[in-house]
Amino acid sequence: MDSGIVSYGVYVPRYRIYPRDIGKVWGQNGEAMGRSLNIIAKSVPAPDEDAATIAVMAARRALKRVKVDPGEIGAIFVGSESHPYAVKPTASIVAEAIHAAPYLTAADLEFACKAGTAGMQAALGLINSSNRNIPMDYAMAIGSDTSQGAPGNALEYSASAGGVAFLLGHTGVIAEIVLTMSFTTDTPDFWRREGMKYPSHGERFTGKPAYFKHIQSSAEQIMNRMGTEAKDYDYAVFHQPNGKFPVTIGKKLGFSMEQIKDGLMTPFIGNTYSASMMIGLANILDKAEPGDSILAVSYGSGAGSDGFHIQVTDEILEYDRSGSPLVEDEIKKEIPVDYATYLKYREKIKMEGE
Amino acid sequence: MKRLSRDVAVIGIGQTRFGEHWDLSFREIGIQAGIKAIMDAGIDSSRIDALYIGNMSAGLFLDQEHIASIIAEEIGLTDRQIPTTRVEAADASGGLALKQAILSIASGLNDVVVVGGAEKMSDVTSDIAAGFIAAGADQSWEALFGATMPSLYAIMARRHMHEYGTTREQLAHVSVKNHRHGAMNPFAQYQKEIGIETVLKAGPVAEPLGLFDCAPMSDGAAALVVCDMETANEICDEPIRIIGTGQGSDTLSISNRPSLTELRSTKTASRKAYEMAGIGPSDIDVAEVHDSYSIGEILAIEDLGFFEKGDGGPATERGDTTLGGKIPINTSGGLKARGHPLGATGIAQVNEIVLQLRGKCDSRQVKDARIGLAQNVGGTGGTAVVHILEVI
Numbered sequence: 001m002d003s004g005i006v007s008y009g010v011y012v013p014r015y016r017i018y019p020r021d022i023g024k025v026w027g028q029n030g031e032a033m034g035r036s037l038n039i040i041a042k043s044v045p046a047p048d049e050d051a052a053t054i055a056v057m058a059a060r061r062a063l064k065r066v067k068v069d070p071g072e073i074g075a076i077f078v079g080s081e082s083h084p085y086a087v088k089p090t091a092s093i094v095a096e097a098i099h100a101a102p103y104l105t106a107a108d109l110e111f112a113c114k115a116g117t118a119g120m121q122a123a124l125g126l127i128n129s130s131n132r133n134i135p136m137d138y139a140m141a142i143g144s145d146t147s148q149g150a151p152g153n154a155l156e157y158s159a160s161a162g163g164v165a166f167l168l169g170h171t172g173v174i175a176e177i178v179l180t181m182s183f184t185t186d187t188p189d190f191w192r193r194e195g196m197k198y199p200s201h202g203e204r205f206t207g208k209p210a211y212f213k214h215i216q217s218s219a220e221q222i223m224n225r226m227g228t229e230a231k232d233y234d235y236a237v238f239h240q241p242n243g244k245f246p247v248t249i250g251k252k253l254g255f256s257m258e259q260i261k262d263g264l265m266t267p268f269i270g271n272t273y274s275a276s277m278m279i280g281l282a283n284i285l286d287k288a289e290p291g292d293s294i295l296a297v298s299y300g301s302g303a304g305s306d307g308f309h310i311q312v313t314d315e316i317l318e319y320d321r322s323g324s325p326l327v328e329d330e331i332k333k334e335i336p337v338d339y340a341t342y343l344k345y346r347e348k349i350k351m352e353g354e
Numbered sequence: 355m356k357r358l359s360r361d362v363a364v365i366g367i368g369q370t371r372f373g374e375h376w377d378l379s380f381r382e383i384g385i386q387a388g389i390k391a392i393m394d395a396g397i398d399s400s401r402i403d404a405l406y407i408g409n410m411s412a413g414l415f416l417d418q419e420h421i422a423s424i425i426a427e428e429i430g431l432t433d434r435q436i437p438t439t440r441v442e443a444a445d446a447s448g449g450l451a452l453k454q455a456i457l458s459i460a461s462g463l464n465d466v467v468v469v470g471g472a473e474k475m476s477d478v479t480s481d482i483a484a485g486f487i488a489a490g491a492d493q494s495w496e497a498l499f500g501a502t503m504p505s506l507y508a509i510m511a512r513r514h515m516h517e518y519g520t521t522r523e524q525l526a527h528v529s530v531k532n533h534r535h536g537a538m539n540p541f542a543q544y545q546k547e548i549g550i551e552t553v554l555k556a557g558p559v560a561e562p563l564g565l566f567d568c569a570p571m572s573d574g575a576a577a578l579v580v581c582d583m584e585t586a587n588e589i590c591d592e593p594i595r596i597i598g599t600g601q602g603s604d605t606l607s608i609s610n611r612p613s614l615t616e617l618r619s620t621k622t623a624s625r626k627a628y629e630m631a632g633i634g635p636s637d638i639d640v641a642e643v644h645d646s647y648s649i650g651e652i653l654a655i656e657d658l659g660f661f662e663k664g665d666g667g668p669a670t671e672r673g674d675t676t677l678g679g680k681i682p683i684n685t686s687g688g689l690k691a692r693g694h695p696l697g698a699t700g701i702a703q704v705n706e707i708v709l710q711l712r713g714k715c716d717s718r719q720v721k722d723a724r725i726g727l728a729q730n731v732g733g734t735g736g737t738a739v740v741h742i743l744e745v746i
Contacts, residue, residue: 029557203479209376 038243079115116143536687
């Protein structure tokens with residue numbers, strides 16, 4: 001039985017900050033910075049939002065599009081680098097909130113920006129090994145983050161918030177995951193140690209030996225195994241720490257802008273970290289037609305890439321996309337905030353008694 | 355007039371490409387340059403009497419001191435326990451290491467010496483590296499109060515603009531010209547031409563200096579084999595003679611200097627080198643100067659006597675310092691485009707001059723170059739070293 005994506009849901013906080021407003025505070029040409037990163041705006045979570053609430057929203061929206069009893073979900077994995085708790089799972093919060101608890105397994109994952117896709121692989125593994133002894137009709141993988149860059153750091157222009165939930169299973173599959181393989185090395189390009197508030201990064205080291213090497217290796221691994229070339233895909237989507245890197249790697253791998261553009265969401269909402277590539281994939285699924293093939297490659301610093309060869313099925317014609325907001329709707333519902341409001345929302349202003 | 359008791363020549367050169375060598379260790383870049391220079395000289399390593407290494411700050415960048423011994427070990431020179439010495443004068447470390455090597459040969463103590471310069475800067479992030487670079491300024495009177503190396507050069511640039519009417523565009527022309535030259539140098543970090551708009555539009559580092567007025571942080575190593583003239587004539591077809599060497603110092607803090615628009619250390623070092631060589635600035639066919647910041651090149655070409663004080667900016671704008679101009683400056687791309695691995699820079703400059711004098715610079719060759727000069731500055735000019743070389 002073919003397994004793959006049964007449903008998906010997306011949530012992006014509605015507040016936005018623009019590069020010019022960030023640059024103004026730090027004496028930088030924010031607009032030029034935005035242009036060089038290909039970022040028009042980035043999403044900002046409200047003060048009452050965190051990776052858990054965003055994950056819940058995405059999970060609920062995934063379920064609204066299908067008639068699946070949440071009780072049948074046998075596993076929930078939440079990938080994030082901004083889990084609200086250091087010890088205490090986000091996944092259990094989601095499980096309760098969507099009424100999937102208590103008969104399921106749940107766990108949090110962390111692998112920088114690819115924890116969400118690592119969850120997809122784990123969920124798919126459980127689905128594919130499902131039998132009478134290990135019943136697993138549905139499993140959910142979520143990428144959700146409220147990532148942060150230190151004030152004044154280049155990351156501040158891109159680090160944003162958002163979440164995507166993929167419900168995987170083997171009935172009602174709208175997009176079959178034909179193949180998934182990964183490429184992992186120990187490459188310290190970006191990290192945050194226990195207790196540190198903000199991540200550190202190795203500047204340009206995050207590019208060539210990190211992002212580009214891993215995505216390229218993973219994409220080539222998938223295409224070699226499938227015997228495919230860039231032209232064989234209708235869509236390609238890559239992790240997008242900014243709006244520039246995914247275009248560069250896409251072109252290097254031989255993809256045209258036409259194949260890449262629908263997966264490119266970071267220019268409008270910033271880098272949603274664990275949700276970044278997954279939101280691009282969701283936007284593609286918002287438009288895809290039966291028979292479309294998609295190459296999707298995530299990247300997590302530290303470092304690794306998960307590659308997916310995905311084939312859209314006829315089921316997508318029956319799928320109730322309108323049951324939840326499309327990615328495009330999420331991008332459009334924007335409320336701009338100034339830098340001071342952004343600081344307040346991100347709890348960077350010291351309050352009385354703090 | 356002070357002269358060396360024995361003539362000294364360069365018989366071998368070698369360097370790594372400068373850039374971000376994330377996949378290479380300090381040792382590995384040191385080996386690459388050292389072995390290339392020894393191979394270029396075509397000598398057996400058993401003839402090497404000593405090793406000098408210019409390095410500014412392996413202690414800060416890599417937590418590793420005592421690096422001369424490491425390089426000797428890696429090149430395979432420790433079997434005879436030859437003397438190995440590290441020399442430090444901020445980013446003049448390379449030039450100064452060469453001077454020590456020359457002195458050791460002139461004194462009769464050594465015949466054949468390998469002199470290298472190496473720095474590995476990319477193991478730390480740029481904000482940390484900026485702090486390390488500032489260690490080449492005065493920690494008590496400058497860095498402690500927040501001054502960074504570019505801000506100190508920016509002060510000099512502002513004063514130069516004030517006194518001589520040097521313009522922002524003239525500063526930018528230094529970088530445009532050096533990128534044009536660097537585009538022709540296979541060892542350069544940036545082999546790409548840029549337009550003046552790129553320089554003018556770049557974000558400020560310390561006004562008036564922007565990103566493209568500042569040399570990059572780089573990994574890299576360069577090496578030379580130098581020896582006495584007798585040995586050089588015996589083993590080398592085209593030795594390049596070092597006809598002048600000069601060194602000058604100044605206060606470490608720029609606040610204690612009578613003028614902010616000249617480097618007295620450069621003036622003194624070049625005067626000594628010219629005297630030893632028995633020539634003047636007009637005899638120089640090609641020069642490598644210390645453009646860690648664009649204003650640095652303008653100060654250099656004035657202080658070395660190529661142009662009148664105040665004419666450095668206009669001369670650069672006129673194209674006098676470009677290939678084919680009156681005196682081509684920084685045909686390698688200079689620190690701006692070739693890259694600036696602090697301790698390696700002084701040796702890389704001499705590498706370029708030797709290549710020019712050998713006539714092996716391909717598209718960036720200065721026609722009929724016979725005499726070349728290299729000027730290497732430590733920090734804001736607390737140290738300057740000048741070498742003059744000539745084709746025999």
